[in-house]
Amino acid sequence: MPYYKFSEDDVFYNRIKTHPSYRFFTWKGCTYYNNKYVLSGAYNNVVGHISSSYNNVNKRTSFYTSSCASGYVNLYELNIDRPEYLHTFDTKDIKGGNWSLGIGQQTMIYPFLTKDGTRNSLKSVTYDSYVEDFSKGDIISGSYPLSASITRVFFEAGDPENGKDINPATGKPYYRSPSTKEQTTVKIKDPESPEKEKTITDAPKLKKTYIQALENTINFYRKWSPHFVYSSSVDPITGKDVKNGGWDKSYQTLSIIDVPSIFYGSSIKKGAVSLKYYITGTLVGELKDEKRNGELIQVGPSGSFKSGSVAGIVLYNEGALILTGSWDLTSRAAFTGPKSQETGIFGPSLDQDYRYWNSSDKPSWVYFGTGMNDGYPNHWDAQVGAYTIDNGTNYKTLDADSFHSSSFELLLSGTNYIPTITMMAHAKKGYLNWSNNPTYLQFGQPSGSATGSTFYKESDSMTIKNTISSSFACGFTASFKKQTFIDKIGVYDKDRNLIAIAKVATPVRKLETDEYTFKLKLDI
């Protein structure tokens, strides 16, 4: 088998740019990814994505079960339906690598490694824990599934911290006790007189880590649009002074929708982001980044209130959407369409409980994605037959209409790069006209090989079988030509290790006068 070396012009390195599209649909606190529905398993209420908590009595009536985990992706998709409650094996029992010390049953697949001198560990183990909790030879283990999901973090004006926690005792939002937090002074809109400012001197120190951490990143993209200005004493759009606390994302009501990079790859594709807001199934607002500069502009439905306004920004490379538009999407105050279409275009003017408990809010972009893994209770309890919140001791049924008339659709495309190698393999004239296949030679002729104590000699006059098809029937043979059939091409490294094989769909006939170039493409 001959070897030929690829010349410099025969090998090309390219990169294929792909744009996979994704759809997230959120309703009743459940997020559905690419229309993937929730499966029920033999051991889990949710299969394929996240193993839910359950007891071993009845998986259906278990404590704190979730039925809507379809918005996740599961790395490796291991442990999709396994009885976790039967997994009693604990690798902490294994000391010094002695597995016989392990007790209990294993029902779950889990990764582990042995602590050694390489200082490698699992990412879930902190460095301090690695040093202090494990000796050489001990087993460091993790668990599957590893999952990623789209999440939303909501910030309310005047709220000191990320999101808002539910007080389990009362079922209402916390307002953190000033005595346990650093004090600071903030200026917020006066709830009683929104046009006025109110100074709060005992507010906890601002700890909105999610949005504050993005300050530099947001400011970096201000070259694209003034909407990327994080804070300013004047309105970056109009240049006028800003009332009521200024233009500052640390204090205004907004929400961040965080998209893990496993969904989009290198970056979100510009111009492919679309957000649709539905009330009782009627589209009341649509945002698109139609300028491809990160501005999320309200583009629909036709004639909607504040159509053309910017309601948020997209951080394409970081995978975050920041929504700040707080106007009432169902407002008819500025409806400009035909009177006959006034009703029905924006859906019913329906107040919803978007802010966790007993609030009465008009639909607006800052509430887009409520229930999207944002801490809003989304736990379905089959025993109660309702969505419930776990208050630690028992179930509490939510108001069925709390926010369930709202549904949200997020469409985006990612940008993913696939490096490829293209290799040109040439079969030149006069080459590759011989085969080592035994059938290449005329059958039945003596091998003619001779051996001695110091030599082995093959015959130099073997007859090649003429495989050229004759144009004439009945025993007429065609003139002899060397003919081979190429069915595969091997790619070798410099040490002649076979590293890849390319196969052709059907063997390619090659005569001495033929010349071929095979184009091999390898995704890496």
Added chain:
Amino acid sequence: MGSTYKIMNSGDVISKSTLLHEAIPLTGSLVSGTYENAGSDENVKNYSHGMFQSVYDYPYLSSSANHLFDITAGYSNVSALSGATNSQNAKKINIYNQMAQVLVGYDHTGSILRFDEAGEVVDTGTKMDEVYFLNFSRLLVKDEIKKGTFELELGVANDHTHEGNTSMVNGHTTFNKRVKLVDHSGSNGYKVNSPAGEYGVLYAQTTFDGDSTLDTALLVGERIESNVSDNESWKRAGLLFYQAGVCVVSGSIFTSGGHATAVDCIDTTGYVNSNADASFRIDISSAAGGLGGTAVTVLLDENQNGGHSSAANRITVGTFDGSETDALAAGYIIDAINGVTNSRVVYATSGNGQSGADLGVTAALGSSDTQITLTMNKAGTSGNITSALASVSGHDVVDVTAFTNGVATTNTLLNFGEVDMSSTETGTETISDMLTGSTIEASADAFRNRIYNIQFNNTTELNSTIYFCRVNHNEFNYSTNPTYTSASQINVKVDAKDSAVSYITTIGLYNAQNELLAVAKTSEPLVKTPEDELTLRVRLDY
């Protein structure tokens, strides 16, 4: 962007590898039973070609399901089972040959080698000509199965039905007798003479004999008492190819040699009425599993319910004719032969027949309460002894003198009878019947329903290169950052005597053409002054 490049010396770069493992438990209920619907397992995929069966961890029509492994079966063309009239005969041979040529290879003539139970592929060792194959998914195996961690536990009781089905055949559910196959030789006993990489021998051992005390060996020649050597406790039953992720299970794990029996050979009818002592001898050679040497005499000592004595090579059974029957005498004889402690039984003072000695046979009641059937403990033709029993004196209690129906034990492992692989509870189908008369799919079903547990650890090799980036005291104290200077003066210096200072945030790794290949970032900027020397350890995983 760096403006100063340092060349990495050979001592600054080392390559390491880390072995990451995953524990993979596959319980038997996962592969059969959990997703059973209307008699078929929804997580098991069969194909129209019928050459193998795929097992998933969830109904395979769901995109969430993962492929776990394939099951197939085959035999070599020299197997005694091979026959043109067999069901899928060619396919079974092709399966065997295809797997063998990949996993075992060819000999010098170009012929496909057969699987050898000890891995001696070019030798004349014991070949495994009838085998099951479990081809594990690459998702589970990753780079390789970790040596010494593989366990395959099989139910070998006479019932096809899976655990949880309480229907019983011959008093057993499938898993009431279990053997476990383990790559016992582990990381220091594997073979390297396969073209498919390293492989180990799977050894079988009894793990459950039907009751809470593990005291009955299910395998021929196996000893399961404590403190026995590996050679006595583990029996070869297959091969495990670590990198290929293929488990080859010998069909012998479901087969048994026949034990020779002497049916109703002893009959005590008339002994009590004879009012006299009677005796007979048992002569089992060591080749047949007995004691060999002098035959053991069993003496029925009439009118003795205590105080009777024994002698060399003699077991004395005391009987008391005043109130006892022939049936009671038969019971005493059974205890005497089986070595059971009984006040009426006095074992030999010396020679053969002493207390605790294994006579090589097991006694049980025969067709009536006075008749006794003896069965050879060792299976095989060696138990077919024509004159093992003989009456010595008194009333003749020996009706049958020969043991018969012992069947050869070649390539058999079980010692209690053939496993019924039939899918029906009323039918009987040995592994030989299954492989000849049934399809590969049916054979795979039978095997899958006998899987009690599979577990192993896999291995993924993570390669790392560690670059020690050494920053000497007089290096990297300045920056080309525009903010580092102001008005042609170094910004960080208030006084000309102040030491230069910089903050290291990023390390760039460049190739010989000064092209940036990789970037490492510190979690926080590191202060660098002429008083500091640093070594930054940059690890690149791939």
